[in-house]
Amino acid sequence: xxxxxxxxxxxxxxxxxxxxxxxxxxxxxxxxxxxxxxxxxxxxxxxxxxxxxxxxxxxxxxxxxxxxxxxxxxxxxxxxxxxxxxxxxxxxx
Numbered sequence: 001x002x003x004x005x006x007x008x009x010x011x012x013x014x015x016x017x018x019x020x021x022x023x024x025x026x027x028x029x030x031x032x033x034x035x036x037x038x039x040x041x042x043x044x045x046x047x048x049x050x051x052x053x054x055x056x057x058x059x060x061x062x063x064x065x066x067x068x069x070x071x072x073x074x075x076x077x078x079x080x081x082x083x084x085x086x087x088x089x090x091x092x093x
Contacts, residue, residue, distance in 0.1 A: 031063035040069070 032040070038048060052058065057068040 029066060031060070032066055032069070033063055035058070037064050037069070 034045070034048070038045065041048075041050060043051070048056070057072050
């Protein structure tokens with residue numbers, strides 16, 4: 001019975017450690033798929049690939065981080081770039 005109790009105590013301790021790690025981890029952010037990026041900027045796939053060649057944030061395993069897109073939107077050369085539904089042209093440069 002003692003071995004069983006020791007094993008249960010060990011499992012409880014490990015579970016507590018895992019919960020602490022999960023609570024300390026930064027929250028996961030939603031990643032944007034290509035269709036979401038196209039919709040966000042109101043552009044075609046061709047334009048997206050053109051933008052990628054000119055410095056648009058790269059996808060990570062096929063998805064974009066919203067924080068990188070936000071940083072790109074507010075970058076120093078963002079004049080002329082707009083989100084879909086806003087006035088102006090949707091161009092990277």
